[in-house]
Amino acid sequence: MEKLRLIKRGAESNIYEGYFLGIHAIFKQRIKKSYRNPELDHKINYERTILEAKIIYTALKNDVNVPAVLFIDPNNYLLVIEYIEGEIVKDIINTNNPTQLLPNIGKRIGELTGKLHNIGIAHGDLTTNNLILSSTNDDIFIIDFGLSRRTQDEEDFATDLHVFLRSLESVHSDFKDIIYDAFIEGYRKIMGRKTDEILELVKDIRMRGRYVEERRKNRSINE
Structure with a gap:
């Protein structure tokens, strides 16, 4: 194994780009938390490393476009996965503004998300920063399946859609409607009738968020 360079430093893990047995790879190294009991910290990192690897493998064998798992060392909280050559979708949208490509990109992301949900996986951090257009x-x-989980709860699926929509609103507001409408079209292609139920839950989640935000505003005004 050869780690070449640190490409992302996060709260939960550090991400390196390197090579594993000659294969271009990503090394994900979970971080020990000094504020946690050492035994508990080891248990959490150990189990999360294994879970992430299993979820990626499940997605891969069910024909979902995810990187292949190359190596796992749960005792050292290390996960090595295939490096996907390409461009992050966030950068494609922000740098090139390819409005003619956006419906196709949105639809393909929707299909991909639907495939994940159809096999009982919620991603947990569905943003354009965690999607790559392969070259x-x-x-x-x-x-990045660090926050993913196995679930059959439609609210977990709705949360994925909510997070994706929020990312569009905050980072790609000019293209939000084009991308999200196409996303739902692709998602519906996979999830069928369940789509409407999940979209209703998305509305509920957003209403809850607005209620909390309004309450915070009113509290700060009163203070």
């Missing part, structure tokens, strides 16, 4: 096969891959 190898011109398809979209989803990455």
Whole structure:
């Protein structure tokens, strides 16, 4: 194994780009938390490393575009996965503003998300920063399953859609409607009738968020 360079330093893990047995790879190293009991910290990092690897493998064998797992060392909280050559979708939208490409990109992300949900996986951090347009096969891959979970709860799926919509509103507001409408079209293609139920839950989640925000504003005014 050869770690070449640190490409992302996060609260939960550090991400390196390097090579594993000659294969271009990403090394995800979970971080020990000094404020946690050492035994509990080891248990959490150990189990999360294994869970993330299993979820990625499940997605891969069910024909979802995710990086392949190359190596796992749960005792050292290390996960090595395939490096996806390509461009982050966030950068594609922000840098090039390719409005003619956006409906296709949105639809493909929707299909990809639907495939994940259809096999009982919620991603947990579905943003355009965690999607890559591959330069190898011109398809979209989803990455970073650190917050993912196995679930059949439609509210977990709705939360994925809510997070995706929020990311569009905050980072790609000019193209939000184009992308999200196409996303729902692709999602519906996979999830069928369940889509309407999940969209109703998305509305509920957003209403709750607005209620909390209004309450915070009123509290700060009164103080």
